Amino acid sequence: MNQNGYVWKRTIFDSLMFAYLLCVVLVVIFDPDQKELLDLEQNFQVFLFGTVIGAGLSFLLNKKGWKTLGEMIFEPPFKKAHAEEETFWKTLSGWQLVIFVGVTFVVGLVVTRFSIYELLDEDGFAGAMRLFKGLVNPNLAILPKAVLNIVETIFMAFMATILAIPIAFVLSFFAAKNIMTSRTGFAIYISLRTLMNVSRSIEAVIWAIIFSVWVGIGTFAGVLALMIHSIASLTKQYSEIVETVSEGPIEGIQSTGATKLQTIWFAIVPQVILPYISFTVYRWDINIRMATIIGLVGGGGIGTMLIQYLGQAMWPEVGTIIMVIAFVVWFMDTASAYLREALK
């Protein structure tokens, strides 16, 4: 094993941090205008310059025995074992962390335009109070419609989950390292994992926008979006369960002359079925919440109803809808927790 592989991680970590701090300092010193801030090419070059300097600095400091934050985080366990205890303000890494968090907090205040003045502004506060009054005095006249819509949302989540289960079930075995042992198998494993990670890192809301262009705005687009996201998540979770199964029963079944498919069905499936159900119930629970959000961008259901009333500033109606959503989310959350507990 290469025990110095961590040096790469350490160097990248330190150099990115240095480049970031350098950029902050440069912005403060030169106070660039809008045009200069939008010059991506030049700014990228500055950042790159920073990483190069940072990498060199990190390398030099660590060589001189000054432990950088990257070294602290990524150093392998055998080096951590005989590290000397030092109070944090006597170490370089400690100062590095303090400066990083401090600078980021200040930059954060500026970037997000954090303003105590506006938070305490009287007119604004009065507006918010009108909204709250509406929320606590819900207009129950639209309750039947809200119930009908949340049923739609629940079914959207249900359909997305149901459709995702068989696909994720099959894919999970191809995404499990202990099953894909051959060379071609490993290639399938890697490409499937990458594909799943990519589709998972695209938010369900983005998928909903993509599908509403494809199949038109509405519930169907929402179901497809949730389905893609569920397949990716369930495949990952299922395959991690498959990777933890015990080898014994697999050998036992193999030794009878069983086929690969029989081995999976008789040795692996019994071991994974309960955790699978547990994760699936949880996924349905998550999908109901996501379906609400997806409705906001035109995915149908209660979310779409909510955004309509929100746009017209009809607060009592919004209050009713929020009440219904809160109840269903609470109920599903509790029910799925009890179910998962019982399935352990």
Place this chain on the structure above:
Amino acid sequence: MTEPILQIRNLVKTYPNGTQALKGVSFDVQKGEFLVIIGLSGSGKSTLLRCINRLHDPTSGEVLFNGRDISQVQGEEVRTIRRKIAMIFQHFNLIPRHTVMSNVLMGRLGFTGTVKSIFGFFSDQDKNSAMKYLELVGIKEKAKMRADNLSGGQQQRVAIARALTQNPEILLADEPVASLDPATCHTVMDYLREVNKELGITIIANLHFLSLVREYATRVIALKGGEIVYQGSPKDIDEAWFERIYGVGTKDIRIN
């Protein structure tokens, strides 16, 4: 003398990490023998058994089963030889959530089509033979219990029944009693002897205790560091040999 049922020739197994588990092992097994392999943990005993039924692929050398080299066969042929060379394990390797009967029927997987077996369609003949072998190992009345509700000794007997429903010619036993208490130990070994004597199935077993070896084995092979250091009758293993196999200063533990 008839042709040996199994001939091992210069068997070498090197693991991908470079460990040489077997360094050129050669021996013959006659039909009907109760051959016991002894040796320390890591001496290559388990690897040897797994190279015979191809749970592991040998690096080089030959494994002649009924005169035919099976060390490099692939796919369908591997499954055929696994059907004929059954195996039981130290940790029984049953499916805990399935019933005893269902576990025993898994011995028929190699003979049953994949789709048929997944939907649980085993022939009446298969079910009868499963019941027959459960009776042979004395746990017929437990057939409908879940396998994980049985004691260790009972689970190993279920595993023997599963192996027998394969109608094997050879039964490999990888430390079959290593995780059992001394009393159950003898019960399981007695059943193995019965299988050997009554059904005429050749047995190759890995064992730890010399007292068990003396009682049950018809012949013994000792492995050390992936090489054979002793081959012969179990009665001829004396203190000196014992020290050579297990290292100086060790004493045999008796199980009675």
